[in-house]
Amino acid sequence: MxxxxxxxxxxxxxxxxxxxxxxxxxxxxxxxxxxxxxEEQALKTVFxxxxxxxxxxxxxxxxxxxxxxxxxxxxxxxxxxxxxxxxFEIKQSIAKxxxxxxxxxxxxxVLGNKSGLxxxxxxxxxxxxxxxxxxxxxxxxxxxxxxxxxxxxISKLDEVELLALxxxxxNLPWYTKLxxxxxxxxxxxxxxxxxxxLAGLTSPARAYALASFYIKVLNSPxxxxxxxxxxxxxxxxxxxxxxxxxxxxxxxxxxxxxxxxIDFIKGALGYIQDYAVGP
Numbered sequence: 246m247x248x249x250x251x252x253x254x255x256x257x258x259x260x261x262x263x264x265x266x267x268x269x270x271x272x273x274x275x276x277x278x279x280x281x282x283x284e285e286q287a288l289k290t291v292f293x294x295x296x297x298x299x300x301x302x303x304x305x306x307x308x309x310x311x312x313x314x315x316x317x318x319x320x321x322x323x324x325x326x327x328x329x330x331x332x333f334e335i336k337q338s339i340a341k342x343x344x345x346x347x348x349x350x351x352x353x354x355v356l357g358n359k360s361g362l363x364x365x366x367x368x369x370x371x372x373x374x375x376x377x378x379x380x381x382x383x384x385x386x387x388x389x390x391x392x393x394x395x396x397x398x399i400s401k402l403d404e405v406e407l408l409a410l411x412x413x414x415x416n417l418p419w420y421t422k423l424x425x426x427x428x429x430x431x432x433x434x435x436x437x438x439x440x441x442x443l444a445g446l447t448s449p450a451r452a453y454a455l456a457s458f459y460i461k462v463l464n465s466p467x468x469x470x471x472x473x474x475x476x477x478x479x480x481x482x483x484x485x486x487x488x489x490x491x492x493x494x495x496x497x498x499x500x501x502x503x504x505x506x507i508d509f510i511k512g513a514l515g516y517i518q519d520y521a522v523g524p
Contacts, residue, residue, distance in 0.1 A: 433473075438484070
């Protein structure tokens with residue numbers, strides 16, 4: 246059921262074929278997609294081992310979460326009725342970006358959010374406060390880059406995944422929760438980075454636009470540096486600028502062997518530490 250729903254909502258065979266061809270001919274796309282895939286697989290491997298589950302168990306948990314999320318979205322829709330409807334321009338931008346990504350615009354509802362709050366994507370809803378972009382004086386390129394980031398959350402079913410993780414976590418014994426909690430945090434950070442990167446990979450302009458928007462947020466009085474579910478803004482600015490540079494050059498500046506070794510050791514120690522925490 247989950248797979249069928251994803252196919253119905255998101256896939257377009259012709260564009261998927263074109264993207265596969267593009268991926269084969271683009272070293273930058275191939276590099277970033279490979280890194281994201283490896284990081285996701287590493288997270289899954291450690292998580293599955295920590296909770297004692299298989300890939301099949303994970304798929305079943307996703308299906309349960311996909312159905313359960315319907316109730317959450319009913320509540321979200323009711324709450325959004327209190328707030329102004331997003332502007333026609335915002336809705337048109339979202340529809341355009343979804344078609345660009347070969348997604349079906351009608352599969353997602355664009356609803357209002359409380360003034361001043363950030364954007365939020367769910368399973369099939371995007372909440373937008375009409376004044377959100379105005380307070381940062383965002384350009385059209387920045388608006389589209391940020392909206393695409395949210396659309397990618399939907400296409401990847403990120404919120405459904407998080408609900409599945411929460412359902413699994415809530416049923417674990419306390420000593421296993423101690424081990425798993427850091428992994429859930431890493432998963433949240435990863436999905437934000439993935440949405441950034443995949444939005445930026447669509448063009449150098451989008452990558453730079455996300456970086457410039459994050460700079461505006463970082464320097465604004467609205468910035469809250471304590472959000473643990475997102476990578477630090479200075480890191481996001483750094484990797485989005487690097488992505489834009491790579492896309493413009495059409496190649497990747499490979500790190501030195503020493504830098505690669507240090508990064509590998511840091512990552513390995515992080516995963517070992519996450520898994521080693523026990524009763």
